[in-house]
Amino acid sequence: MATSLKSLSDFSHIEVPSAEAYKFGIIVSQWNAAVTGALYEGAYSSLLKHGALEENITTIKVPGSFELTSGADILLGSKNLDAVICLGCVIQGETPHFGFICNAVANGVTKVSIKHTKPVIFGVLTTDNLQQALDRAGGKHGNKGEEAAVTAIMMAGIKPSLNL
Numbered sequence: 754m755a756t757s758l759k760s761l762s763d764f765s766h767i768e769v770p771s772a773e774a775y776k777f778g779i780i781v782s783q784w785n786a787a788v789t790g791a792l793y794e795g796a797y798s799s800l801l802k803h804g805a806l807e808e809n810i811t812t813i814k815v816p817g818s819f820e821l822t823s824g825a826d827i828l829l830g831s832k833n834l835d836a837v838i839c840l841g842c843v844i845q846g847e848t849p850h851f852g853f854i855c856n857a858v859a860n861g862v863t864k865v866s867i868k869h870t871k872p873v874i875f876g877v878l879t880t881d882n883l884q885q886a887l888d889r890a891g892g893k894h895g896n897k898g899e900e901a902a903v904t905a906i907m908m909a910g911i912k913p914s915l916n917l
């Protein structure tokens with residue numbers, strides 16, 4: 754597969770703008786915390802690497818990925834942020850529960866983004882097993898948290914670029 758040929762976090766092909774002027778929220782699910790913790794480290798360090806100020810990054814934790822939607826809604830409704838990053842790890846179990854959570858979160862964070870007209874980044878791993886998740890949280894396929902941070906920075910720049 755194409756994924757096996759590259760790191761998903763290789764951004765050498767794009768120019769990432771400075772994040773210094775922007776305020777970010779990060780919402781981290783506590784399910785599969787070893788994975789989501791690595792995603793958080795990737796996202797947080799990437800924001801700082803691209804110029805974001807520590808005082809401009811607000812982090813909250815939620816129990817599971819399903820709660821990322823309400824966490825993002827609460828954060829955007831209470832703070833003036835330029836973008837929000839949702840980090841989670843959903844791993845397939847024995848039942849259809851996986852599909853319900855993944856679809857709920859993907860659709861939910863999209864609705865929150867539209868409701869607040871603010872970028873909400875889907876930094877949620879949806880994997881068949883733990884190894885696939887570890888490979889994408891600082892492993893051989895990069896770090897989805899870094900990817901989400903770069904996406905947040907680029908999206909945060911849209912309104913300023915349109916003088917909005």
Ligand SMILES: Nc1c(NC[C@H](O)[C@H](O)[C@H](O)CO)[nH]c(=O)[nH]c1=O
Binds near residue numbers: 784817819843854
């Ligand atoms: N199985 C996983 C869950 N399940 C918990 C849900 O996200 C939610 O907290 C619960 O249904 C109560 O509303 N969450 C994950 O993030 N990852 C999983 O693999």
Ligand SMILES: CC(=O)[C@@H](O)COP(=O)(O)O
Binds near residue numbers: 846848851854
């Ligand atoms: C994604 C889940 O909720 C899943 O890990 C729960 O496992 P199971 O489907 O075996 O109950």
